[in-house]
Amino acid sequence: MFDWIQNLADWFVYDVLNLTKEQHLAEALNFFIYDTTKILILLFVVIFFMGIVNSYFPVDKVKNYLSRNKLYGLEYLMASLFGVVTPFCSCSSVPLFIGFVRGGIPLGVTFAFLITSPLVNEVAIGLFIGLFGLKTTLIYVVSGVLLGSISGIILQKLKLERFLKPWVKEVLENAQRDQDIFKAENKKFTARLSVIWDEVVKILKGIIPYVLVGIAIGGLMHGYIPEGFFEKYLDKNNLFAVPIATILAVPMYSNASGILPVVQVLVAKGIPLGTAIAFMMGVVGLSLPEAMLLKKVMTLRLITIFFGVVTLCIILSGYLFNLIL
């Protein structure tokens, strides 16, 4: 499917620039051109598709759906799935949290949404397909959704309401299911399209610099680090690799775009995929800035439990990946 891009990259590097295949620079440049073109195309397709889905299921509708329907345990999975199609900005995490609580949605279900939304998003999916292929992407998405649901169920079982800030507890007591009437927009598809298009352009513009820098760094590493370099230090049998990778990743903050191309090169050079995915999830799923924001609604204790449970689930899925992949 992407052969033509490889041909394009080959033509440019070996014919136009007249570099020879043995040069590190040529190899790195070839990799850079191939990767950027392919990834930008995939990102465009995925972001556009998610934009269409999101236009019909805005977050207000999701909230009302979860608030109104009794789903007999399936609500965690639903919240998690909705998290996938809802674009997430950490600056919205607090209003989202309060809105969900006010709508009478159980805390665990809200957490399921909050965990999956940044973890599995349109940018991460687009990059994943481009860098790791469809099969790995599917595994990542499914495990991200399950991770959100399971963490949500665990957090619900822990009865964490008592660790909310006092004013949030008040909101919780006055919670009403389905109190806002959401006016669904009855726009035609063509009318939505221009809005979606603007949004796609906006997202792409925002992430392109990160993607380019990420791929450039990846390209350099690709050309200069020998194959299997990391296997010596981080092989599958090293039990500490997954937890260390995850714990290193949690305080880091990146919107997935910068870090993914680098992770892909690490995998190509011998880091086990499970370890790499755990690292990825730690980077995009949890971050210090998000913790700071959540302090407005949660006590430090609750944030610690929240991050602890999610970190633990990420570590476990890292081990699982290393076993099955």
Next chain:
Amino acid sequence: MTHIKILGTGCQKCKTLTNLVKNIVAENNIDATIEKVEDIQEIMKFSVLTTPALVINNVVALKGSIPSKEEILAFLK
């Protein structure tokens, strides 16, 4: 006179939107007050789930993204 409020808990996008609105108001000589609302309890009175949000005369005009200059201008006219 138009009362403009920008709701946001203090992230980069909210700052961008505030500056954008300030510029537009100044450039077009619009008679308006601009207020940045950062207090989350105050923000939640408007029932928004996503920020930044643009509130004009106490009605939520836009939420969750940074609108273009033209869009903002259309709301202010």
